[in-house]
Amino acid sequence: MELLEGIKSxxxxxxxxxxEVPKETIERIFEDSRWAPVVAAFRGWDFVIVRGEMRDRLADLLTQNTVILRDLFAMMDPDSEKKALEYYKNLGDAPTLMFVTIPELPEEQRWEYSFQILTATTEFMQIWLLAHREGxxxxxxxVPPYIGRQIQEELGLGGREVIYGLSLGYPDEEPIAKPHPRVNATYIGY
Ligand SMILES: Cc1cc2nc3c(=O)[nH]c(=O)nc-3n(C[C@H](O)[C@H](O)[C@H](O)COP(=O)(O)O)c2cc1C
Incomplete structure (x- = not known):
């Protein structure tokens, strides 16, 4: 898959x-995601991949998002709001869920905390694109903190914070490709 075509589709x-998503496919994605940009000093994040009974339990916990994220959904256009609410009923029946975790850090280490999130995110995005390449x-x-703590407990992840997740599976819909609005870019001396 050509890079720009992959990004746009x-x-x-x-x-x-x-x-089901085969473990070998997920393994291939993780192998290829090793080329993501990284701040080596802050390699503290990791991924938890869940399916089966535990997946169902966590999807169940995440139905709370229909209430917790209500204000956020209300800011969306009605069509997106409907989709978002529908998604949280059972995460679109996604057979596999992936959660991103980082070490729990005290408030004084806020700077390191943001770096953990940033570096986890660069790899997370690469994983999403590589998953797309795999079909x-x-x-x-x-994952709001309230649900994150419940997921942490279910998975026995003492000392690790769950920051967000990704549902994974073979698509049963083909949303129309569209770019998002451009954010502001300020050029100086250009
Ligand atoms: C970290 C992160 C968390 C997200 N959480 C949700 C979510 O909880 N529910 C949802 O419907 N979309 C969520 N999204 C947004 C969608 O995955 C999607 O990217 C967005 O609707 C834009 O659509 P597109 O990816 O097709 O361009 C999240 C995106 C990111 C990057």
Whole structure:
């Protein structure tokens, strides 16, 4: 898949086929994501991949997002709001969920904390694109702290904070590709 074509055709998928994602495919994605840019000193993040009964339990916990994120959804256009609410009923039946975790850090280490999130995010984005290359669909999963703590407990992740997730599976929808509005870019001396 050509790079620009891959970037432009990746979409958030919120409806998945009932087809398992093979571990070998996920392994290939992680192997290839090792080329993501990184701040080596802050390599503290990791990924937890969940399917089966535990996946169902965590998807169940995440239904709380229909209430917790209500204000956020209300800011969306009605169509996106509907999609977002529908997604949280069972994460589009995604067979596999991936969660990104970073070490729990005290407030004084806020700077390191932001770096952990930034570096985890660069790899997270690379994973999303690589998943797309494998023919998989994915959608971000917002994990508010209240749910993050419950997921942490379910997974026995003492000392590690769950910052966000990604649902993974074979797409059962084809959303129309569209770019997002451009953000402001200020040129100086250019
Ligand atoms: C970190 C992160 C978390 C996200 N969380 C959610 C979410 O909880 N629910 C949702 O419907 N979309 C979520 N999204 C947004 C979608 O995954 C998607 O990227 C967005 O709707 C834009 O659509 P597109 O990816 O097709 O361009 C999240 C995206 C990111 C990067």
């Amino acid at each position: 990746r979409r958030a998928i919120r409806k998945f086929k009932k087809q 998989l669909g994915a959608c971000g999963i917002t």
